[in-house]
Amino acid sequence: MGTTLLAVLAVVLFFTIIFLVSKASEMASIGKDADDEMEDRSNLQGKLLFAFLIFGLLGVAYTFWTLGPRVLPASASEHGDLVDSMFNITTVVVLIVFVITHVVLLTFAYLYRYNRNRQAYFFPHDNRLEMIWTTVPAIVLTFLVFRGINAWNDIFDFEKLESTEEVIRFEATAKQFGWILRYPGPDGEFGERIIDKEHISPINELGVNWDDPNSHDDIYANELVFVKGKVHLAKLGAQDVLHGFYLPHFRVKMDCLPGLPTQFMFTPKYTTEEYKAILSEKKYWQQIDPETGNPKWQDFQFELACTELCGKSHFAMQKVVRVVTQEEYDAWIQGSPSYYNTVINPDGAAETEDFEEEGVEAMDSTTVEVLAVLK
Ligand SMILES: [Cu+2]
Structure with a gap:
């Protein structure tokens, strides 16, 4: 003041x-x-x-x-x-x-x-x-x-994806005011989404078809986790208005549009820890943060932010991004409970613990049977 x-x-x-x-x-x-x-x-x-x-x-x-x-x-x-x-x-x-x-x-x-005493010089052309x-x-x-x-x-040369063996795929769906972050889980496949009145509900905002066995291990994450050196493919969407998927440190910025999926492909170069080490050598990042009493680099975290002025709580559309090694990522995927097992079908959670090994096949054969009957 x-x-x-x-x-x-x-x-x-x-x-x-x-x-x-x-x-x-x-x-x-x-x-x-x-x-x-x-x-x-x-x-x-x-x-x-x-x-x-x-x-x-x-x-x-x-x-x-x-x-x-x-x-x-x-x-x-x-x-x-x-x-x-x-x-x-x-x-x-x-x-x-x-x-x-x-x-x-x-x-x-x-x-x-x-x-x-000076005559202006006439200089028209x-x-x-x-x-x-x-x-x-x-x-x-x-x-x-x-x-x-x-x-x-x-x-934006997406043909590169075909020659890349392992691609980390994730989905980020923006809404007023937050992100729904979905990973395909251990099977590497997203469950199918059907955008209609029957499928979309308060506990199924994405309209996932739970009859699709691929959906059962999908993880709804509270943060973005990337693997150093791996190609990542972000599948982007929005539910209401325009939002912006922005990872400033990764130079990634793409609009999220309702009804029109967009995507961005990128490869992280450093883990969060390695990046902090780089920052720790910069004078600006060595300054002490008055709030924490630590040097600024120490509490550094990559962030996901929204870059479209999408409404009054636009500022709150922020998530932490972690870049880790492949082993840490695998452990994270294994340790994260799937949305299906925790919210949609919590009672069956115990039975489908070995879902990854036998479950998928069991489900697949059920689907085959169902399809056969339908025929
Ligand atoms: Cu937004």
Whole structure:
């Protein structure tokens, strides 16, 4: 509150000074001829614009200096380095253009301010200049766009999935306000979903067909667990409005749309522990967090967030993401009870404990029988 008041006072003071200076110069010009007056004003404006340039550039440098360490740390996924390199190239190109144009604009305003002894040079058109400032941006932008298209094609090349043996698949369904995260369980197959009134209910929000034996070991997780070095395929959807599936550290961002499934493929590069070790070497992350008393890197966790302003509790759409080794992942899958066994059919849970070995086959033969009868 105190700082806000100070900031408001500073702004008011700044404009008052500007107003008084201009008033004073107006008073001083009384009695002078028109040329004198014009010269005085031009002088003042030229100097102010030049000062604005210097303060502005210092401000830019200051923000880079202070906010730079807060940008997202190194990419935690393989394709993320490509995204980062495009971001960096674009930032450098834009920064160079920004600095050159502003230096020229504001320095010229000062250098060529009104002077009664100087005749303005009439310079309406120049073909060479037109050519330069048309072709140079065209070439640079074409380069950026082509790099972007190549990166897009590379990141969304789903044919890669066919040549990959083990793909970790999971489903993230967004709703106001949370995520339903589903893993296919030990059998690696998702249970079928039927989106209709008969299947969707408060305890079956996804409309899973429980007659499909693949559904019986599906896990509804409270966090996302990834395996380092494995290809992951996220199947995304939404139940109400637009949401955004965002894994900032993995450079993954994809909209979740009601009625139109989307997907994203990525490969984590580090486990959470390895990533923390990387952060622990950065000065910003070594700072002590006043809330916990620990260095910032120590309590670091990857996160899933929603990036679509989807309603009043949009901010609460957050989940923890853990990246682990294959063994830890297998143990987690084995140790997580399936939704079917805990919610849909809790009484049968004991009998189907060996579901993974014999259960699937037993179920399969039942399905075959049912199908035979139906025929
Ligand atoms: Cu949302």
